[in-house]
Amino acid sequence: MKDIAPAISPPPGMGEKKGANATVSDWVAEVADLTTPANIFWCDGSEAENAYLLQEAARQDVVIKLNDQKVPRSYLHRSNPNDVARVEQFTFICTPTREEAGPTNNWSEPAETYGKLNGLLKGAMKGRTLFVVPYIMGPPDSPLAKVGIEVTDSIYVVLSMRIMTRMGAVALQRLGDNLEAEWNRGIHSLLDVDPSRRFICHFPQDNAIISVGSGYGGNVLLSKKCLALRIGSYLAFQQGWLAEHMLILGVESPEGQKHYVAAAFPSACGKTNFAMLIPPKRFAGWKVSTVGDDIAWMQIRDGRLYAVNPENGYFGVVPGTSMKSNPNAMKSISHDTLYTNVALTDDGDVWWEGKDGAPPAHAIDWRGNSWTPESKEKAAHANSRFATPMHNNPVLDPEAESGGGVPISAIIFGGRRSDTVPLIFQALDWNHGVYLGATMASETTAAATGAVGQVRRDPMAMLPFCGYNIGSYFKHWIATGKRLTNPPLIFNVNWFRKNEAGKFLWPGFGDNMRILKWIVERCEGSKAAAEKPIGWLPRPNDLDLEGLDVPQDAMQTLLSINRQDWEKELEAHKVFFESLGGVVPKELLDQREQILRRLSG
Ligand code: OXD
Numbered sequence: 001m002k003d004i005a006p007a008i009s010p011p012p013g014m015g016e017k018k019g020a021n022a023t024v025s026d027w028v029a030e031v032a033d034l035t036t037p038a039n040i041f042w043c044d045g046s047e048a049e050n051a052y053l054l055q056e057a058a059r060q061d062v063v064i065k066l067n068d069q070k071v072p073r074s075y076l077h078r079s080n081p082n083d084v085a086r087v088e089q090f091t092f093i094c095t096p097t098r099e100e101a102g103p104t105n106n107w108s109e110p111a112e113t114y115g116k117l118n119g120l121l122k123g124a125m126k127g128r129t130l131f132v133v134p135y136i137m138g139p140p141d142s143p144l145a146k147v148g149i150e151v152t153d154s155i156y157v158v159l160s161m162r163i164m165t166r167m168g169a170v171a172l173q174r175l176g177d178n179l180e181a182e183w184n185r186g187i188h189s190l191l192d193v194d195p196s197r198r199f200i201c202h203f204p205q206d207n208a209i210i211s212v213g214s215g216y217g218g219n220v221l222l223s224k225k226c227l228a229l230r231i232g233s234y235l236a237f238q239q240g241w242l243a244e245h246m247l248i249l250g251v252e253s254p255e256g257q258k259h260y261v262a263a264a265f266p267s268a269c270g271k272t273n274f275a276m277l278i279p280p281k282r283f284a285g286w287k288v289s290t291v292g293d294d295i296a297w298m299q300i301r302d303g304r305l306y307a308v309n310p311e312n313g314y315f316g317v318v319p320g321t322s323m324k325s326n327p328n329a330m331k332s333i334s335h336d337t338l339y340t341n342v343a344l345t346d347d348g349d350v351w352w353e354g355k356d357g358a359p360p361a362h363a364i365d366w367r368g369n370s371w372t373p374e375s376k377e378k379a380a381h382a383n384s385r386f387a388t389p390m391h392n393n394p395v396l397d398p399e400a401e402s403g404g405g406v407p408i409s410a411i412i413f414g415g416r417r418s419d420t421v422p423l424i425f426q427a428l429d430w431n432h433g434v435y436l437g438a439t440m441a442s443e444t445t446a447a448a449t450g451a452v453g454q455v456r457r458d459p460m461a462m463l464p465f466c467g468y469n470i471g472s473y474f475k476h477w478i479a480t481g482k483r484l485t486n487p488p489l490i491f492n493v494n495w496f497r498k499n500e501a502g503k504f505l506w507p508g509f510g511d512n513m514r515i516l517k518w519i520v521e522r523c524e525g526s527k528a529a530a531e532k533p534i535g536w537l538p539r540p541n542d543l544d545l546e547g548l549d550v551p552q553d554a555m556q557t558l559l560s561i562n563r564q565d566w567e568k569e570l571e572a573h574k575v576f577f578e579s580l581g582g583v584v585p586k587e588l589l590d591q592r593e594q595i596l597r598r599l600s601g
């Protein structure tokens with residue numbers, strides 16, 4: 001299967017420029033002069049256009065149409081095996097000074113980088129179609145909504161952007177004739193999909209992105225990690241709002257009390273599962289609904305935080321998704337879905353490790369090779385993905401399209417930690433909560449290239465996504481707290497604690513409702529907790545554990561803190577802060593001292 005496809009020739013009337021203002025037209029002409037494509041295709045986002053592009057992509061072997069009886073209107077794409085995850089080592093923040101990018105980002109000097117990238121882009125689209133993809137991030141009527149234009153030579157990117165964003169004429173209309181309007185300039189070219197010519201570069205001051213040499217979603221759907229998080233976080237810092245790597249969910253009690261919660265977990269740590277949680281039987285009448293599964297843009301209004309999901313679809317990790325782990329995701333991806341790097345069964349269905357039922361006797365694996373259950377290789381890549389429209393989600397929150405956003409009652413930070421960190425605890429106040437986010441750590445996953453399973457600090461799950469100096473980012477969080485008269489309460493969760501035998505202690509998935517319930521009860525001020533050196537912890541009796549199959553001693557461990565472990569943990573925080581070279585604000589250094597004092601007190 002191919003990433004790179006030759007130019008397409010659309011029927012008359014399709015792919016023509018309609019409604020672009022002069023700044024957009026001039027810029028596209030400039031990019032075309034540089035990249036010399038065979039033709040230019042302006043996307044309008046219509047059904048007819050999508051049907052044509054899907055048909056062309058299938059004809060060019062970029063996607064395979066799946067069996068309509070099994071997964072209606074759905075397709076499979078296989079990426080180049082050298083190109084299956086985000087590449088943090090080749091991701092750059094190109095600010096005028098190194099300090100502006102800060103200690104956690106790769107920095108590259110803007111003029112030099114433009115020069116290098118323009119060299120790579122010269123003639124890069126020869127014989128290919130240059131697609132112009134205008135898109136809006138955020139509900140179109142939201143004050144936070146942003147417009148981007150991505151030009152790309154990948155038809156797979158176009159098909160994915162139509163799912164993941166509000167794409168096409170709607171974005172050009174929003175810009176209208178306003179030549180001063182703010183919009184993001186994004187250039188993507190596959191080049192020859194060679195890892196040695198793979199660079200994902202961000203120019204925050206110019207609101208521009210150039211991504212070359214990759215076809216993997218996180219590197220090339222420029223709306224997502226590049227605009228909504230890296231450039232977004234910089235714009236948020238400048239403009240006084242927050243762009244965060246957070247899901248947003250609604251939780252409603254049987255009495256009709258509703259709260260919205262935003263949660264930051266690192267990549268592939270279950271944000272999509274949490275955002276679509278189905279409460280266990282014991283919680284009859286409780287409802288969880290999804291506003292977003294990956295990114296939250298939050299603004300301050302009336303002293304509160306209000307969040308919108310800038311995206312229009314979900315780009316989730318497939319392996320492990322099943323009717324047991326996430327029935328709502330299974331329903332969402334049962335039709336109109338674009339799969340990447342899962343296995344193809346002989347009857348045109350998709351398969352992955354962890355899917356319900358027995359594995360197929362034979363399939364074609366993600367590399368395109370014949371596969372049987374005896375094969376040593378996995379059938380689906382560990383970071384194989386689905387792109388599915390958010391409107392496929394049976395529990396989409398009714399406010400998901402609301403431009404004003406939803407009021408956030410609680411923020412949850414969480415990582416994948418085998419030890420030390422309890423199942424749940426609550427920060428004592430805003431700055432303590434910022435400290436919990438800033439010192440978050442998680443065992444690494446397959447969402448990025450590199451070793452899997454190593455503990456790394458990942459502040460607010462933003463380590464790969466904060467587009468400016470992390471010290472300024474921490475200060476921005478602290479300053480935001482000062483502007484909030486009704487701030488969300490801040491919590492920390494860890495679904496992944498293990499016993500000595502290496503077995504998970506907590507069942508997770510639907511049972512996380514038990515923790516969510518305690519969180520909303522804390523928000524309502526109706527539930528007790530014990531004050532411990534690291535924050536407020538529930539005692540086993542404070543949680544609704546009825547019908548839960550977890551032994552008492554496991555529950556004790558899950559809710560315990562060990563002083564020695566925490567002294568080690570705080571030492572690791574110190575090492576991490578020191579590694580940032582003096583950018584950590586005093587408020588956070590003070591928080592650490594206070595926790596240390598409480599621990600030894
Ligand atoms: C993602 C990621 O794809 O965080 O959402 O890597």
Ligand code: MN
Pocket residue numbers: 245266267268294
């Ligand atoms: Mn993510």
